[in-house]
Amino acid sequence: MKYNIAIQIFGQLRMWENAEQYISFINFLKTQVDTVDVFGSFWDDEYSRENYNEDKFNFFTDLELLPIPKIIYQGLWRWGYCLIKSRNLRKRYQNKTNKTYDFVIMMRPDLRIKIGEEKTLQSFLGTLKNKQMIYRTWFQKEISNSSVKPFDVDDKVFYATEESADLFCLGFNHLHNNPESPFHSAYHTDPVCYVKMFNLLVSPFNIIAPFANFDLIRHHYLKDINLTTEPQYDEELKKIKTLDEVKNIVKKHL
Amino acid sequence: MRLTVHLNSYANTEVKVLDANDMLMVIGKDEVSTLDKKSSIDWFYKALNYSTILKSELEMEREIVFEKVKLVNLNVEQDNFKMPGVKIYPDCIFSPHTKTFLQFPDNHLKQNKKHPIKISSIDKWVCDSLTYDKVATLLFKNYEKFGKIYTTYSLVEDTQETAQKRCMTESEYYHFKMFNNLNLKCYEI
Numbered sequence: 001m002k003y004n005i006a007i008q009i010f011g012q013l014r015m016w017e018n019a020e021q022y023i024s025f026i027n028f029l030k031t032q033v034d035t036v037d038v039f040g041s042f043w044d045d046e047y048s049r050e051n052y053n054e055d056k057f058n059f060f061t062d063l064e065l066l067p068i069p070k071i072i073y074q075g076l077w078r079w080g081y082c083l084i085k086s087r088n089l090r091k092r093y094q095n096k097t098n099k100t101y102d103f104v105i106m107m108r109p110d111l112r113i114k115i116g117e118e119k120t121l122q123s124f125l126g127t128l129k130n131k132q133m134i135y136r137t138w139f140q141k142e143i144s145n146s147s148v149k150p151f152d153v154d155d156k157v158f159y160a161t162e163e164s165a166d167l168f169c170l171g172f173n174h175l176h177n178n179p180e181s182p183f184h185s186a187y188h189t190d191p192v193c194y195v196k197m198f199n200l201l202v203s204p205f206n207i208i209a210p211f212a213n214f215d216l217i218r219h220h221y222l223k224d225i226n227l228t229t230e231p232q233y234d235e236e237l238k239k240i241k242t243l244d245e246v247k248n249i250v251k252k253h254l
Numbered sequence: 255m256r257l258t259v260h261l262n263s264y265a266n267t268e269v270k271v272l273d274a275n276d277m278l279m280v281i282g283k284d285e286v287s288t289l290d291k292k293s294s295i296d297w298f299y300k301a302l303n304y305s306t307i308l309k310s311e312l313e314m315e316r317e318i319v320f321e322k323v324k325l326v327n328l329n330v331e332q333d334n335f336k337m338p339g340v341k342i343y344p345d346c347i348f349s350p351h352t353k354t355f356l357q358f359p360d361n362h363l364k365q366n367k368k369h370p371i372k373i374s375s376i377d378k379w380v381c382d383s384l385t386y387d388k389v390a391t392l393l394f395k396n397y398e399k400f401g402k403i404y405t406t407y408s409l410v411e412d413t414q415e416t417a418q419k420r421c422m423t424e425s426e427y428y429h430f431k432m433f434n435n436l437n438l439k440c441y442e443i
Contacts, residue, residue, distance in 0.1 A: 084314065088307045095304050098290060100395050134396060135435055166391040170306065173313045174384045197344075197384060199437050 003033035003125055006101045006162075008086040008169075009060075011079055013042040014110035014241045015217045016051045021113045023059055025212060028115045032122050037061040037101075039093065041086035042109065043068050043078075047241045062093050073176070076190040079108075079155055080172035087169030102128060104165035107157040112220040114213040121211035128161070137164045137195055138205035140214060152188045157214045159205055167198040218246050225250070256337060257309065257320040259386075261301040262328040263288050269308060277312070277320075281305050295425070298327055298377075299394035306390045309383075319383040325390075327377035337380045338443060345438050347381045347389065349374030352442040354411035355422060355430075371407060373429055374440040388436045392429075401428040413442060 009022065022038075029036045040057060042048045044065035057063050066085055072078060083106060094100065103125070138159035144152045160168055171194025175183050183193040195202050206213065215223075218237055233253050237246055257277045265282040272278050286301045302325070313319050322342055326333040335350040342348065355371040358364040381389070401424035409420050422430065433440065 081314070084310060088310065091304070091307050095286060095300065095307075100393070132399065134432075163391060163393060163396070166303075166306070167387065170310055170387045170391075173310055173319050174387075177313055177317050178319045178383070198388060199435075 003102045003129075004099060005029055005033050005036045006090050006104045006165075007036060007038045008041070008083070008090060008104065008106045008165075009038065009109050010041040010082040010086040010106065011043075011108050012082075012110075013045075013048045013051065015243055016047075016056060016109060017242060018112070018217055019056055021111070022109075025113045025115060026059065028118070028212075029121070031118050032125060033102075037090075037093070037099075039086050039090045040064070040109075041066055041082045041089055043082070062089055064089055075185055075187045076155060077176060077185070080176065080190055084169045084172045087166065091166070101162045101165075104160050104162055105157065106160070106165065106169070107214070108155070108216075110217050111156060111214045112217045114215075116211045116213070118211075120209070124209040124211060133161050135164050135167070135199070136161050136201045136203070137168055138203050138209060139191065140204065140206055142204045143192055143202060153191050155188060155191060156216065158191065159209065160200075164198075164200050168194050168200060171195075171197060217243060221246055222250070255316070255318070255320055256322045256324070257312075257383075258324045258326070258333070259305050259309070260326055260328050260333065261298060261305070263294075263297055263301070265328075267308075269312065279305065279308055279312075281308075294329060295397070296394050298329070299392065299397065302390045303393065306387055309386070309390075313383070320386075321382070322380060323383055323386040324380040325378070325386070331375070331377040333378075335378065335380075335443060342380070342382045342385075344382050344384045345388075345436075347374050347379050347385060347433075347438055347440045348443045349379040349440065350443045351375035351378060351414050352440055353409055353413070353426065355407045355426075356410050357406055359406075359408040359419075370410065371430060372440045372442070373426055373433070374442075376425070376429055380443075385438060388438060389433075392432050396432065397425075397428050400431055401425060403427065 026036050038060045040060050040063040042065055044067055048065050140154045140157055174197055175181055175185055175190060175193050183197055233249060236249055256275055260280045262280055263283050265280050267280060267282045267285040269279045281301045281304055286304050288297055322337050324337050338348055352372050352374045356365045403421055403424055404427050405421050407422040
């Protein structure tokens with residue numbers, strides 16, 4: 001079977017000194033598929049420019065650095081903005097090359113990726129083709145109904161069929177740019193609004209397709225030094241770009 | 255603000271503001287190449303899909319979605335209808351050309367005549383922005399996979415032609431199934 005995969009890496013570029021993890025993940029995918037095309041949409045800031053000048057995006061099929069909008073809204077607004085831009089970057093490439101994808105992975109750039117077994121990926125791709133899925137997305141975990149926030153989800157990685165990815169990304173406009181939207185944006189609830197407005201189906205990939213696991217590099221480091229709970233300085237940590245800066249802040253507070 | 259999208263493989267792509275309430279977007283051969291396309295329907299799906307890129311960028315720029323979006327495939331139809339003046343709700347597609355189908359052609363007891371299957375023309379329709387995105391992301395690769403002639407659905411009414419006794423075509427069946435997947439309802443203008 002031939003498979004084509006697209007990866008959209010998007011959002012605020014951070015921890016890109018660990019880009020090798022993404023290269024290893026792509027190489028892992030390539031063991032089972034014919035092509036893996038990588039698209040990047042990041043803010044045009046100093047950190048992104050530095051990495052661009054150092055040629056650290058050389059494994060990308062296409063890349064764009066986005067001008068930072070004058071007004072930036074709260075919550076996952078920035079995340080959704082970059083997501084829709086990365087979708088359009090992929091779609092433009094597809095229009096030029098006449099290419100279609102069996103599977104699209106949308107992910108943040110600051111992840112620690114734990115790669116699983118090749119046979120798990122193989123069997124997942126087989127199911128994808130055999131069941132002829134169209135409007136299906138996979139979130140890392142089940143959608144949580146137990147949180148105070150409505151349908152709180154993880155924003156790190158999403159898998160989708162091409163049709164589903166095309167719609168999911170467009171959710172940004174219908175949530176944030178539609179004053180009549182019946183959906184309400186709250187921190188970490190935007191992805192659920194996107195699937196609900198388009199009637200997309202969702203499954204958890206940590207159970208159904210556990211060929212990789214994802215955690216934020218920042219969170220993994222904190223866990224590694226036994227800081228298991230969210231520290232009080234998490235807001236400070238969210239704003240920084242490199243792991244060295246994370247280490248310095250932790251050192252300062254400990 | 256309302257948007258009219260024209261798909262025209264003989265024209266070039268352009269976006270222009272018509273007046274305070276209307277914008278026109280033409281998707282043409284310069285952006286969606288007519289070379290290497292298997293058929294005119296293949297070009298239609300590519301162009302329709304491509305329009306979502308330009309439309310979404312316009313919506314992001316203006317920070318508001320279009321209130322109504324009209325699509326006309328100028329390769330086969332004419333833009334000779336007005337957008338409805340009333341509010342259009344999500345998941346509803348309006349068209350001046352709809353076809354009505356009934357299931358179970360040989361069993362009158364089983365036929366649902368109160369709620370027959372209505373399918374609007376894919377070449378001329380109008381809806382809200384969210385629904386436009388749903389329809390415009392239908393892909394030709396699925397048409398190839400799922401377009402089939404089904405004998406269980408037969409045409410009983412057509413707003414343009416006299417209804418002839420025939421089954422759902424490949425194209426009609428594909429739209430019927432995909433609209434069902436996306437929970438879309440078709441109405442006649």
